[in-house]
Amino acid sequence: MIDDRLFITSLPMNRLTPAQCASAIRAHWGIENDCFWTLDTQWN
Numbered sequence: 001m002i003d004d005r006l007f008i009t010s011l012p013m014n015r016l017t018p019a020q021c022a023s024a025i026r027a028h029w030g031i032e033n034d035c036f037w038t039l040d041t042q043w044n
Contacts, residue, residue: 007021007025009021
């Protein structure tokens with residue numbers, strides 16, 4: 001299965017390479033997931 005995902009940024013087009021863009025997205029979700037893991041662990 002393939003999912004399409006859209007992301008919005010205020011950066012000008014071609015400011016980031018596709019690899020840099022993917023890395024920034026992964027880093028953002030990594031922060032989100034770490035925070036929720038901590039909350040889930042504390043609250044069971």
